[in-house]
Amino acid sequence: xxxxxxxxxxxxxxxxxxxxxxxxxxxxxxxxxxxxxxxxxxxxxxxxxxxxxxxxxxxxxxxxxxxxxxxxxxxxxxxxxxxxxxxxxxxxxxxxxxxxxxxxxxxxxxxxxxxxxxxxxxxxxxxx
Numbered sequence: 001x002x003x004x005x006x007x008x009x010x011x012x013x014x015x016x017x018x019x020x021x022x023x024x025x026x027x028x029x030x031x032x033x034x035x036x037x038x039x040x041x042x043x044x045x046x047x048x049x050x051x052x053x054x055x056x057x058x059x060x061x062x063x064x065x066x067x068x069x070x071x072x073x074x075x076x077x078x079x080x081x082x083x084x085x086x087x088x089x090x091x092x093x094x095x096x097x098x099x100x101x102x103x104x105x106x107x108x109x110x111x112x113x114x115x116x117x118x119x120x121x122x123x124x125x126x127x128x
Contacts, residue, residue: 019054021061039080042071044087052095059097066090 025048031041045068052061072084 015053017053017055021050021052021054021059024049038076040074042069042073042084042086044069050095052097057098059095061095062092063095064090064092 027046027048029044029046031043033040047066048064049066050061050063052059052063066089068088069084069086072079072086074080074084
């Protein structure tokens with residue numbers, strides 16, 4: 001079961017340049033017991049966040065995801081060895097946005113691969 005995050009403010013007063021944007025959304029996933037295997041995945045909390053700064057037509061910064069489990073997974077009521085398969089992960093990405101607000105976004109993942117995403121119609125093609 002996953003819950004939708006609450007709305008979060010994204011605009012803050014400028015810190016370095018014309019505008020600073022800080023945003024974060026918290027997700028809490030509560031899993032049920034798998035009746036076939038009696039496996040219970042522990043609650044998972046995920047935080048998506050971004051810290052960006054606007055410079056004229058450009059916006060750059062860092063986006064990321066942090067996820068962790070409060071407890072270890074269980075099967076038949078006992079923690080799964082050796083540590084309950086407890087998850088914890090941090091993913092960071094560079095963010096570069098250029099053009100008018102919301103038209104062009106280029107994000108790079110940790111492997112340096114670029115993904116192009118347009119919220120409005122534009123002439124650029126997606127690069128993989």
